[in-house]
Amino acid sequence: MVCSGLNCVRxxxxxxxxxxxxxxxxxxxxxxxxxxxxxxxxxxxTLRYGSRAELRWLFATYSRxxxxxxxxxxxxxxxxxxxxxxxxxxxxxxxSA
Numbered sequence: 001m002v003c004s005g006l007n008c009v010r011x012x013x014x015x016x017x018x019x020x021x022x023x024x025x026x027x028x029x030x031x032x033x034x035x036x037x038x039x040x041x042x043x044x045x046t047l048r049y050g051s052r053a054e055l056r057w058l059f060a061t062y063s064r065x066x067x068x069x070x071x072x073x074x075x076x077x078x079x080x081x082x083x084x085x086x087x088x089x090x091x092x093x094x095x096s097a
Contacts, residue, residue, distance in 0.1 A: 017096060018057055024049045035061055043070045044078040047087055068093065 023047045024031050035042060039062060046058040047067070059067065068091045075084045088095065 004008055018054050021046060021050065034062070039066065039072060040074065043067055044074065047071070047075075048079055048083055069090065 003037050017025070017030055017033055017035065019021065019030065025033065025041075025065075028041075033042065043058065043062060043066070046054055047070075050058060070092055071084070072093055075087060087093075
């Protein structure tokens with residue numbers, strides 16, 4: 001964690017999944033999840049459950065295009081309706097995506 005005055009920011013490595021996301025990957029060994037190989041699962045869980053810091057990590061790890069593509073293909077199956085509507089809005093996807 002890096003602090004400047006009253007503001008603190010948690011710094012995550014791009015190559016490893018933040019340990020703060022571990023509760024959302026209970027059926028996996030976090031150490032064996034590979035951000036490249038397991039991107040679909042990691043994107044889904046982070047968009048659904050991630051904090052602001054974890055979402056910053058997600059967007060630093062994956063391109064906006066990769067995340068947008070996942071939401072377009074799998075968001076309707078992997079995200080609750082309010083989350084899906086939010087991410088469609090943020091990523092500029094229409095409702096049919």
